[in-house]
Amino acid sequence: xxxxxxxxxxxxASNAEGGPKKKKVTAAQLRAQKDITELALPSTMRTxxxxxxxxxxxxxxxxxxxxxxxxxxxxxxxAINQNFPHEPPKVKCTxxxxxxxxxxxxxxxxxxxxxxxxxxxxxNAVIVGLQFLFLEPNPSDPLNKEAAxxxxxxxxxxxxxxxxxxxxxxxxxxxxxxxxx
Amino acid sequence: xxxxxxxxCGAGGLGCEVLKNLALSGFTDIHVIDMDTIDVSxxxxxxxxxxxxxxxxxxxxxxxxxxxxxxxxxxxxxxxxIQDKGPDYYMQFQLVICGLDSVEARRWINATLVDMVDPENxxxxxxxxxxxxxxxxxxSRVILPTLSSCYECSxxxxxxxxxxxxxxxxxxxRQPAHCIEWASILEWPRIMGDKKLDNDDPEHITxxxxxxxxxxxxxxxxxxxxxxxxGVVKNIIPAIASTNAIIxxxxxxxxxxxxxxxxxxxxxxxxxxxxxxxxxxxxxxxKKEGCPVCGTLATDYxxxxxxxxxxFIERLKEKPDIxxxxxxxxxxxxxxxxxxxxxxxxxTRPNLxxxxxDLMDSGEEVAITDPGLPxxxxxxxxxxx
Ligand SMILES: [Zn+2]
Numbered sequence: 001x002x003x004x005x006x007x008x009x010x011x012x013a014s015n016a017e018g019g020p021k022k023k024k025v026t027a028a029q030l031r032a033q034k035d036i037t038e039l040a041l042p043s044t045m046r047t048x049x050x051x052x053x054x055x056x057x058x059x060x061x062x063x064x065x066x067x068x069x070x071x072x073x074x075x076x077x078x079a080i081n082q083n084f085p086h087e088p089p090k091v092k093c094t095x096x097x098x099x100x101x102x103x104x105x106x107x108x109x110x111x112x113x114x115x116x117x118x119x120x121x122x123x124n125a126v127i128v129g130l131q132f133l134f135l136e137p138n139p140s141d142p143l144n145k146e147a148a149x150x151x152x153x154x155x156x157x158x159x160x161x162x163x164x165x166x167x168x169x170x171x172x173x174x175x176x177x178x179x180x181x
Numbered sequence: 182x183x184x185x186x187x188x189x190c191g192a193g194g195l196g197c198e199v200l201k202n203l204a205l206s207g208f209t210d211i212h213v214i215d216m217d218t219i220d221v222s223x224x225x226x227x228x229x230x231x232x233x234x235x236x237x238x239x240x241x242x243x244x245x246x247x248x249x250x251x252x253x254x255x256x257x258x259x260x261x262x263i264q265d266k267g268p269d270y271y272m273q274f275q276l277v278i279c280g281l282d283s284v285e286a287r288r289w290i291n292a293t294l295v296d297m298v299d300p301e302n303x304x305x306x307x308x309x310x311x312x313x314x315x316x317x318x319x320x321s322r323v324i325l326p327t328l329s330s331c332y333e334c335s336x337x338x339x340x341x342x343x344x345x346x347x348x349x350x351x352x353x354x355r356q357p358a359h360c361i362e363w364a365s366i367l368e369w370p371r372i373m374g375d376k377k378l379d380n381d382d383p384e385h386i387t388x389x390x391x392x393x394x395x396x397x398x399x400x401x402x403x404x405x406x407x408x409x410x411x412g413v414v415k416n417i418i419p420a421i422a423s424t425n426a427i428i429x430x431x432x433x434x435x436x437x438x439x440x441x442x443x444x445x446x447x448x449x450x451x452x453x454x455x456x457x458x459x460x461x462x463x464x465x466x467x468k469k470e471g472c473p474v475c476g477t478l479a480t481d482y483x484x485x486x487x488x489x490x491x492x493f494i495e496r497l498k499e500k501p502d503i504x505x506x507x508x509x510x511x512x513x514x515x516x517x518x519x520x521x522x523x524x525x526x527x528x529t530r531p532n533l534x535x536x537x538x539d540l541m542d543s544g545e546e547v548a549i550t551d552p553g554l555p556x557x558x559x560x561x562x563x564x565x566x
Contacts, residue, residue: 004306004439007328024296025513025548027288027333027473030557034550037509037521047522055516055525083285086336101348105371109347117344119337141348 028084032056035123045127056080059094062131063181068159069134072097072166073181076108076130078123088117089126095177098165100137100148104174108133109143146172193217193239194420195280195312197229198429200243203278204251206437212274214259214266215240222408226422263290268297276308276439278432284339287311291324291332292474298327308439312432315418317456319428322466323435323447327475330449334469334476357397357404361413364392380415389414424455471556479546479559486538486564490517493537493562497549503558505551512545538564 025033032055039047044065049058060076074097079090091113093106101109110129112121142148151158161171168178196215203211217239219230229246230239240258248256259266263279263286271277271293281287291309299305309324311332324331349355350363369378369389379385390410397405411417431451438446450466453459469476484493494510497503510517517532517540519525532540541547543564550557 004308004325004328007325024292024479024546024559025511027292029511030473030548030550033509033511033519033548034557037519037525037550038552039522041522047524049524052525052528053516083288086284086288086339103351103367105367107347107351107367109351111346113347115344115346141346143348143351145352 026082028080028082029056031085032080032123038122039124039127041127042131045131056084060127060130062134064131064134067135068137068162069099069166071181072134072179074134074179078126085119085121088113088121089123091126091130095179096175097179098144098147098162098171098176099133100139100142100144100151101133103143107143109141111141193223193280193282194226194422194425195314195429195432196239197227197243198425199278199280199312199432200229200247200256202429202433203436204247204254204256206433208436208440209253210255210257212257212259213240213244214261214263215243216260216262226420226425262286268293271297271307272305274307276310276436278310278312278436280312280429280432282313284336287332288336288474291326294324295326295331295475310432310435310439312428314420314424314428316421317424317454319424319453319455320451321428321431321435321447321453322450323439324449330466330468331472331475333474334472335450335466337469354396354400354402357393357402357406357409358413360393360396360400360402360405361389361410363396364389364410365414368392378414380411386411386414421455424453427453427455473557476556479561482560482562483565484537484562486536486543488537489534490537490540491533494518494533504553505549505558506553508549508551510547510549512541512547515540517541517547537562 036047036055036058041047044063046061047058048061049055051057056079058078060078062074062076064070064072064074075094077092077094081087081090091108091110093102093108095106096104108130110126110133112125112129137147137151139148139151147158147161150161165171165176166179168176170176193215196213200211200213215238218236219227219234219239219242221232221235223239224230224232224235227239229243234242238258238260240260244256244258248254263281277290277294279287279290281290291311294307294309297305297307306326306328309326309332310321311324312321313319323329345359345362347366350359351367354360354363365378378389386407390405390407393405393410397403412419431447431453435446438444447463448465451461451463453461484496488496490510494508497508498505507520508518509520511519516525516529519529541562544561547560547562548557549560
């Protein structure tokens with residue numbers, strides 16, 4: 001045990017540190033702080049913190065200015081846990097929307113939110129990924145099978161359905177939330 | 182899990198082995214922490230437990246068993262989570278051995294032991310020996326908090342749990358596990374709403390099992406069972422008794438070497454693979470520059486309590502060795518100043534005009550992030566007299 005301490009003393013000589021021991025910001029919290037304050041949000045997106053003391057839970061609003069979902073305002077909740085960034089944030093859409101990669105419960109099929117998450121990825125990457133889902137809905141990764149099938153068959157019909165769903169209309173007996181801004 | 186003379190450790194698969202080895206190696210004062218109770222399924226390899234012990238705390242039963250069997254050893258059990266205890270508790274040990282099954286708990290004990298190191302006090306540096314197994318694979322490592330690579334340094338190296346794309350679960354399940362994951366990730370929240378899924382509640386597991394079974398039938402998949410449901414939901418990788426024995430042996434050897442200095446201890450990471458013969462590789466895992474736990478040890482920074490936060494930030498910006506431009510600052514208990522997003526910036530802006538002494542105590546740690554810093558910076562802000 002003595003030998004370990006002499007290593008420590010050598011290090012201490014070159015490294016000023018110490019002072020009274022106080023509680024530290026956790027690694028998860030610190031990483032979230034860095035990611036959140038350095039988000040590069042375009043004008044089509046904004047964050048909201050319902051409890052500003054809690055940076056681990058917030059909502060993101062996306063208002064696409066091009067593509068089939070233009071004119072809509074889409075809300076997602078982000079929940080970051082103490083295992084961040086080892087684990088990805090949990091992201092859910094709070095509205096019922098007609099999208100091949102988002103199911104009626106708000107689950108999102110985005111590779112970096114699950115199978116392709118890596119700790120080196122940050123919240124900005126997730127946000128860019130979500131924005132991309134509205135520009136390029138992807139029928140080959142369906143979470144809403146009807147919507148995916150619709151998109152695969154006729155893009156024009158799918159477009160019409162997206163429009164009507166965003167106005168709060170019905171598609172195949174399912175009523176969607178009005179999400180026009 | 183814990184050992185004193187002081188080692189301290191858990192009492193699961195690895196824990197049983199570690200406790201037995203420590204006692205037989207002559208350690209006389211051992212503490213053990215474990216938050217689990219004994220389940221029937223543990224009896225096959227957690228050899229300190231008998232059928233009559235089912236339902237009792239592992240820590241207590243393990244301690245009693247080993248004390249009965251090995252004369253002269255005192256084992257103090259604690260039935261609860263490692264997080265229940267603080268630095269004062271961990272300070273009593275000479276070293277800590279852990280055989281934890283969660284990343285979160287490992288990160289916690291690692292950060293706690295790194296934080297405890299006080300350069301003025303030799304006793305505050307507690308070597309951490311960490312063991313882990315996954316089927317035929319395992320690893321053991323020695324962490325000298327603040328001196329050598331810590332658990333957080335190698336977190337990026339961990340293979341994340343192999344996840345299946347959400348859309349596979351939703352539309353084309355191929356394996357029984359896909360049906361179980363579908364039930365827990367998609368079907369539970371859909372039907373149960375905000376009700377939280379409790380992995381330890383047999384009723385909840387039964388519900389998932391039944392849903393998964395129905396879905397498996399629909400897709401002609403066989404093999405969904407209750408115990409598999411439990412395993413998938415709790416992310417249990419089948420434990421192999423011999424892997425536990427090998428890793429526990431390595432952990433105990435290192436504990437013995439550290440405490441007695443009879444031989445140099447491991448530097449600092451051993452991985453073991455038993456799936457094709459026996460292969461081990463020992464190497465030095467290096468400290469990660471900017472590791473959020475050990476790479477950014479707080480340095481002291483002298484300031485006046487009369488400075489405003491704004492003044493403090495301006496002075497930091499002038500320091501050539503720091504190189505910050507648009508910093509965000511916080512302490513463990515509050516946000517000092519957030520450079521973004523707008524809502525948090527508005528909220529914290531009034532703090533800029535407040536005096537440091539009204540925002541923090543002398544010696545309190547300030548964590549700083551900045552777009553110009555790849556990592557974060559920690560300063561112990563000490564008020565000049
Ligand atoms: Zn580290």
